[in-house]
Each structure stands twice: as C-alpha cells, then as structure tokens.
Amino acid sequence: MNVIAPTVSAPVLKNKGLEIALSDGVSHYFNYYWLRDNCPTSFDAATRERSFDIFHLATAPRAAQAEVKDNALEIVWQDEDHVTRFPLSWLEAYREGKPRRDPSDLPRVAWYGDHYPNVPRFSQPRLVADPEARAKWIEAMLTEGFTIVTDMPDSDAALTEIANLIGQVRPTFFGDYFDVKTHINPTNTAYTASALELHTDTPAEDNAPGVQFLHCRANTVQGGDSLYADGVAVASDFRQRDPEGFRLLSEVATPFYCEHDSYDMRSRQTVIELDQHGEVSGLTISQHMADIFDLPQDLLDEYYPAFCRFGRMLQEEKYVMKFLMKAGECMVFDNHRIVHGRAAYSATSGDRYLRGCYTDRAEMRSTYRALVSKGRFKA
Numbered sequence: 001m002n003v004i005a006p007t008v009s010a011p012v013l014k015n016k017g018l019e020i021a022l023s024d025g026v027s028h029y030f031n032y033y034w035l036r037d038n039c040p041t042s043f044d045a046a047t048r049e050r051s052f053d054i055f056h057l058a059t060a061p062r063a064a065q066a067e068v069k070d071n072a073l074e075i076v077w078q079d080e081d082h083v084t085r086f087p088l089s090w091l092e093a094y095r096e097g098k099p100r101r102d103p104s105d106l107p108r109v110a111w112y113g114d115h116y117p118n119v120p121r122f123s124q125p126r127l128v129a130d131p132e133a134r135a136k137w138i139e140a141m142l143t144e145g146f147t148i149v150t151d152m153p154d155s156d157a158a159l160t161e162i163a164n165l166i167g168q169v170r171p172t173f174f175g176d177y178f179d180v181k182t183h184i185n186p187t188n189t190a191y192t193a194s195a196l197e198l199h200t201d202t203p204a205e206d207n208a209p210g211v212q213f214l215h216c217r218a219n220t221v222q223g224g225d226s227l228y229a230d231g232v233a234v235a236s237d238f239r240q241r242d243p244e245g246f247r248l249l250s251e252v253a254t255p256f257y258c259e260h261d262s263y264d265m266r267s268r269q270t271v272i273e274l275d276q277h278g279e280v281s282g283l284t285i286s287q288h289m290a291d292i293f294d295l296p297q298d299l300l301d302e303y304y305p306a307f308c309r310f311g312r313m314l315q316e317e318k319y320v321m322k323f324l325m326k327a328g329e330c331m332v333f334d335n336h337r338i339v340h341g342r343a344a345y346s347a348t349s350g351d352r353y354l355r356g357c358y359t360d361r362a363e364m365r366s367t368y369r370a371l372v373s374k375g376r377f378k379a
C-alpha cells in the first residue's frame with residue numbers, strides 16, 4: 001500500500017508577516033517583528049532573558065525566504081545575516097494569540113460556614129522537607145484560599161520559615177511582622193479585646209498584601225473565636241441574588257484610609273474584585289478602615305443600601321466558619337479573598353498571642369508554577 005506523506009505547503013510571504021499552514025490544516029499569520037524578536041537565539045541560556053535588541057534593527061524585519069524543513073519553519077532574513085528556525089510545535093502554541101497557559105490559573109472552590117473539618121491542613125516539618133507537599137499546600141491556597149499549618153514550633157523563626165516557602169516576607173507600613181495581643185495604647189482595633197468585624201487587612205494600601213499568616217502562639221482566653229468567610233462564595237451568591245448591587249460593588253471604587261500620628265495611608269478599591277475571566281477573585285472590605293465615601297450623593301442613594309446588603313450577607317451563618325485557634329497552628333489565607341474577624345474575649349482570662357506577617361499573591365503563583373511546571377526554559 002502506498003502511504004502518501006502529507007504535503008506541507010510553503011509559507012506565503014506578505015508585507016508585514018507570513019502565512020503558514022499548521023497541524024489544523026489552516027493557514028496562520030505571524031508578524032515579522034514577533035518572529036524575529038522571538039527567534040530561539042534571542043534568549044540567553046544562562047540568564048533565560050531576551051538578549052536580542054529589536055529596537056536597534058537597521059530596518060523593519062522582513063523574510064527574504066521561508067520554508068518548512070524537518071518540522072521546523074526556517075526563515076532567512078532580509079537585510080540581516082541571520083537565519084531563524086522555529087519548531088512547528090512551538091508556533092502551534094501561539095497561533096491563536098491567546099495568553100500562555102498558566103498552571104496557577106486554577107478554578108476557585110467556594111466554601112461555606114461548615115467547612116472547618118475539611119480545611120486543608122499541612123504539617124510544618126513536612127512542608128519544609130517536601131516540595132510535593134508544598135505544591136499541594138499552594139494549590140489549596142489558590143483554589144480554596146484558606147489552609148492551616150499544624151505542628152508549628154513555638155518560635156519567631158518558624159513563622160519566617162513557613163512564609164518563605166511561599167515568598168519573601170512582605171512588609172506593610174506597620175513593619176515586617178505584627179503581634180496581635182492586647183496593647184495598653186492600641187492604634188488598631190485588632191490590638192484590643194473587642195470583637196473584630198469581618199475584614200481584609202490593610203485595604204488602605206494601593207496593593208494590599210496577598211497572603212496572610214497568623215501564627216497562634218498562645219490562646220487560653222475565654223472567648224475570642226476566630227471567624228473566617230470565603231469572599232468568593234459570598235460575592236458569587238450575591239451576584240445571583242442582587243445583580244445591581246453586585247455591579248455597584250464590583251465597579252464603583254470607594255476610599256479606604258489608615259491614619260494615626262505618623263501615617264496617613266489612602267487608596268481606592270472596589271469591594272468586589274474580578275479576575276481576567278470576569279469571575280469573583282476576592283474582596284476588599286473593612287468597616288473600620290472605610291473612609292468617608294466621597295461619591296456623588298445620588299450615587300450613594302444606590303450604593304449604600306447595596307453595600308449594607310452585601311455586608312449583612314457576609315455575616316450570614318451560612319458563610320461564617322467559627323473555631324478556636326490552638327497554639328501551634330498557623331492560619332494561612334488569601335487576604336484579598338478571605339475575610340477574617342474574631343469574637344470579643346476576656347483579656348484577663350488568660351494569654352492570647354498571634355504573630356503574623358504577609359507575602360504576596362504574585363509570588364505565591366510564581367512559586368507554584370516553578371514547583372509544578374517546566375516553564376519555558378527547564379529541560
């Protein structure tokens with residue numbers, strides 16, 4: 001039997017780019033600048049950065065000739081002594097002009113008030129020792145946004161060590177670390193024994209820290225239950241229940257502030273944050289750090305009731321997970337997604353000491369990609 005090899009049609013050269021038929025049998029267009037800039041020789045093997053300088057080509061790049069040889073597109077460039085070879089499989093990945101696949105772009109899984117027994121838990125020594133456990137931990141952070149690290153040593157160093165598994169400790173204007181216990185002259189409601197309503201931290205920063213660590217070092221007081229809710233669960237349900245309220249809270253930015261003797265931090269944020277797919281990715285909310293809403297008063301006729309409807313929904317029993325933190329546990333959660341608070345406690349009934357810090361979301365995604373994928377350069 002005669003096997004007829006598929007014919008590969010020659011690339012068609014155009015003014016600003018070329019057309020080539022790929023595995024789908026359809027002709028795809030690629031721009032000459034893009035082809036020249038992304039020639040495999042443009043990248044330095046050691047630094048993995050682009051070392052080619054397209055700004056200083058004497059003339060606009062243009063193919064003098066192009067052909068398909070050994071499953072690769074070979075281009076001889078005009079006005080330049082250079083030949084580029086692209087495996088056809090590489091061109092396939094970019095033919096649609098869609099963003100490169102991102103292994104950290106995982107679908108979020110909403111959770112509700114009964115979630116506590118199912119919270120993903122990871123032992124600190126295991127995370128330190130095992131990259132696969134770290135990948136599972138970060139995957140849970142990306143999908144659920146809330147995890148508990150157990151078996152934490154009772155030391156400051158243990159918190160730094162666990163945070164550094166995700167990224168660098170990211171300071172806020174309060175410093176690198178913070179201690180949550182009752183203070184004699186509190187600058188923040190967190191440093192009192194009062195109840196703390198559900199909120200995200202430091203909303204007055206332009207880009208509030210993405211991942212929060214709360215290491216429980218002591219908790220023997222009466223009361224002080226921890227409260228957590230999944231902003232994705234609440235806001236996604238709010239979208240169904242109250243579409244107009246959802247539109248206002250995801251489109252209208254409101255001011256946040258944090259002000260005391262030596263600082264006056266301000267930002268504007270929407271309460272509901274959407275990702276590149278239009279899905280709810282998080283919240284920025286804090287009644288104690290919401291500045292005076294400086295919006296047109298007739299817009300406030302609509303905005304305030306929606307804001308209150310959402311704020312009340314956030315506190316519904318259906319969504320709020322309540323539990324008592326234990327010494328030796330570290331709560332790790334997405335500060336742009338998970339709202340946290342606590343019930344009041346009796347400051348004289350025992351010790352309550354949490355030590356905390358932050359890292360960033362982008363660095364968490366970076367660490368995850370490096371753990372689970374080959375990227376563009378790894379062999």
Ligand SMILES: [Fe+2]
Binds near residue numbers: 199201340
């Ligand atoms: Fe907080």
